[in-house]
Amino acid sequence: MHAVEIKNGVFWVGAVDWTVRDFHGYETPRGTTYNNYLIMDEEITLLDTVKYDFAEITIKNIRSIADPSKIRHIVINHIENDHVTSIDKIMELAPNATIYITDKGQKGLERFFDISGWNIKIVKTGDTLNIGKRTLLFIETPMLHWPDSMVTYIKEDKILVSQDAFGQHIASAVRFDDEFVTCESMAELEDAVVDYYANILMPFGQLIKTKIAEIQKLGLDIEIIAPDHGVIWRSDPQKIMQMYLDMANGKSNLSVSIIYDTMWKSTELMTLPMVQGIKDEGIDCKVIKLRSTPMSVAIKEFWKSRGCLIGTPTLNNLMFPKVAEFLSHMRGLRPKNRIVGAFGSYGWGGGAVKEAYGEFSKMGLEVFEPGLQVLYKPSAEDENKCYDFGKQFALKVKEYHQKF
Numbered sequence: 001m002h003a004v005e006i007k008n009g010v011f012w013v014g015a016v017d018w019t020v021r022d023f024h025g026y027e028t029p030r031g032t033t034y035n036n037y038l039i040m041d042e043e044i045t046l047l048d049t050v051k052y053d054f055a056e057i058t059i060k061n062i063r064s065i066a067d068p069s070k071i072r073h074i075v076i077n078h079i080e081n082d083h084v085t086s087i088d089k090i091m092e093l094a095p096n097a098t099i100y101i102t103d104k105g106q107k108g109l110e111r112f113f114d115i116s117g118w119n120i121k122i123v124k125t126g127d128t129l130n131i132g133k134r135t136l137l138f139i140e141t142p143m144l145h146w147p148d149s150m151v152t153y154i155k156e157d158k159i160l161v162s163q164d165a166f167g168q169h170i171a172s173a174v175r176f177d178d179e180f181v182t183c184e185s186m187a188e189l190e191d192a193v194v195d196y197y198a199n200i201l202m203p204f205g206q207l208i209k210t211k212i213a214e215i216q217k218l219g220l221d222i223e224i225i226a227p228d229h230g231v232i233w234r235s236d237p238q239k240i241m242q243m244y245l246d247m248a249n250g251k252s253n254l255s256v257s258i259i260y261d262t263m264w265k266s267t268e269l270m271t272l273p274m275v276q277g278i279k280d281e282g283i284d285c286k287v288i289k290l291r292s293t294p295m296s297v298a299i300k301e302f303w304k305s306r307g308c309l310i311g312t313p314t315l316n317n318l319m320f321p322k323v324a325e326f327l328s329h330m331r332g333l334r335p336k337n338r339i340v341g342a343f344g345s346y347g348w349g350g351g352a353v354k355e356a357y358g359e360f361s362k363m364g365l366e367v368f369e370p371g372l373q374v375l376y377k378p379s380a381e382d383e384n385k386c387y388d389f390g391k392q393f394a395l396k397v398k399e400y401h402q403k404f
């Protein structure tokens with residue numbers, strides 16, 4: 001894709017990755033983009049770079065607007081590989097440019113590159129850089145998404161370049177939110193935002209609230225939010241900020257996800273009456289078999305619902321490995337404000353359901369107890385118990401949901 005002017009003199013010069021489906025283990029069925037921005041001012045400034053295998057694309061986009069050797073300043077908002085691994089190629093073309101980066105950013109950058117010949121200036125929250133008609137303001141955002149992270153506000157253009165925050169993994173021929181909504185839909189865009197938040201930013205809800213409050217306190221007038229992934233928010237930047245605040249404050253759907261796996265379908269058979277029990281309480285319910293679903297989709301569905309039931313057969317006295325993998329992944333994401341329960345089939349000793357509750361306890365989640373176990377295969381009586389288990393869980397979910 002060619003460079004795109006997002007406001008007078010400020011250009012998107014990034015790359016669209018239509019083919020990536022595995023983004024460090026995170027399933028990206030829509031691909032993604034690596035966004036970076038070139039500001040044509042008295043001192044030409046580049047904000048961020050792109051993933052190494054897209055270096056030539058961003059260089060071509062830069063060349064379409066300016067001679068890269070004329071770049072005077074390069075801001076590195078975030079040093080994760082998808083944003084910084086073409087900086088060496090850029091520095092070959094602009095060897096006299098000065099890099100602006102946080103202290104932690106520099107410490108990370110020197111692990112990736114020989115930076116001894118580069119001009120580097122460490123910046124912190126509140127520092128500014130005048131590039132001619134414009135002033136850039138730097139705001140550190142540690143852990144959003146890495147310790148080095150910061151965002152850059154272009155004062156005169158009222159643009160917040162937000163690196164990972166407010167991004168989405170969407171490869172698209174359009175660059176702006178309103179264009180995407182016209183081509184596809186707001187529901188698709190919102191789903192991509194939730195997917196990204198759940199899989200990448202879920203552990204950092206408290207930090208997100210603090211950082212958004214800090215930005216609001218600074219009184220920044222924001223007309224455009226330009227993230228490093230996906231579409232640029234220009235029609236209503238407050239919308240994406242509010243979505244983040246809502247998610248950080250625990251907002252979810254009043255619904256249940258049943259996330260399970262199964263060996264000989266006994267645990268799967270348990271889900272059928274459970275769904276009916278949940279539905280009969282007027283609660284929407286989605287059923288997800290882990291071996292049939294990308295992990296990142298299961299994580300998103302967990303996050304979207306107020307309640308989740310985990311189904312696992314017992315294998316060698318433990319949880320089924322795919323379920324254990326899912327819960328291990330979830331524990332790392334430190335979910336909050338969700339209620340969970342567990343069920344499953346067993347042949348002799350059992351143990352999987354107990355182990356699942358052990359994982360819930362480590363996560364500090366609200367639990368619905370006791371769990372439900374069935375020997376070998378659900379009988380008619382067991383099916384009634386499963387129905388009732390679903391119904392009682394739905395009642396608890398409704399009660400818990402009222403807290404938010």
Ligand code: FEO
Binds near residue numbers: 078083228
């Ligand atoms: Fe898109 Fe944290 O990198």
